[in-house]
Amino acid sequence: MATLETQVLDDIIVKSRRKMLSLGTTALAGLVLGGVTKKAEAAALTDTDILNFALNLEYLEANFYNLAVNGVTIDKLPTPIGITGTGTQGTVVTKANFAKVSFSSSIIAAYAKETAIEEGKHVSFLRGALGASAVAQPQIDLVNSFNTLAMAATIGTTFDPFSGGDGNFLIGAYIFEDVGVTAYHGAAGSISSSANLSAAAGIHAVEAYHAGLVRTAINALDANSGVLTGLTQKISAARSLLANPTSALTTQITDGGIKGADDQGIDNTVKVALNSSSPTFPSTTIVDADNNSIGFARTPQQILSIVTGVSPASASGGNKGVFFPAGLNGNIT
8 A cells, every 4th residue: 555655756756747748858858968978979869869768767667666566577567568669678687486575564565566656657658758769678687786786885795675575675776766866966957948947856856755765764674773774875885986986985975874976875873963962862864965965966877887887887888787788778878
């Protein structure tokens, strides 16, 4: 059952879609324009190219959440979501004898179900906007990808977000949600129309709500043990290093957590002062933001580095690995 919070989020995202539909595909062009590869720039990017880049990422998220909740990929749902299109169509690699997540918390299960529905709607919306130009679902790996990232983040040689209950699932979701938030923020500077910026800001807000829900749930489940929050700190540092291979910081940039140039994990160890008292009150760093509490931003090329593991991402395209072992479909690859 969806919670009141997730029902509100769903209403927000539906309204955002209606706004975007009224603006047309040109309005969406600014969403992922900043920082595209030189290959795409040389080919004179179109709205179709940009929307298809977003569609690749939505295929990934929609499959992750639907596998976690329903135990099947999006094309195997009772009402299947399309995955055909231009480019090379791939499958989703899962472990042998795959089973959906066994949730213990009804609240976390509700969050997961609602997000699975929303991510599926994202895929359907983008495919509808693109029509015959929509790219096919590329090959997606949800086994080796997490193992690779686990080693990169020094949290172990293997990691399975579909087993181990609520905690592992939330850590898997943590990997995706913050990346989406930084992608939308990174595109804001490329949007010139105030109407377009308003629509993009609305979607960015929903993504940030999702990320906040994941981070809050992790913090609550961790219960000050430092186990789950410690994993978020390592993942944030690894993501930052992939996105900024020559400039990732190794020291904290806000009050808590291990983070890099554009990422911050959750930390419960910070003490703050209230009403001129000594800093003895516990505080938690939930928001992924800089010293001014401004959310971080990433370019599509930085996003490619994170989701493919190619760092820095090749400016000529063709980046492949991690979640996309055969690369993405379209011109921004």
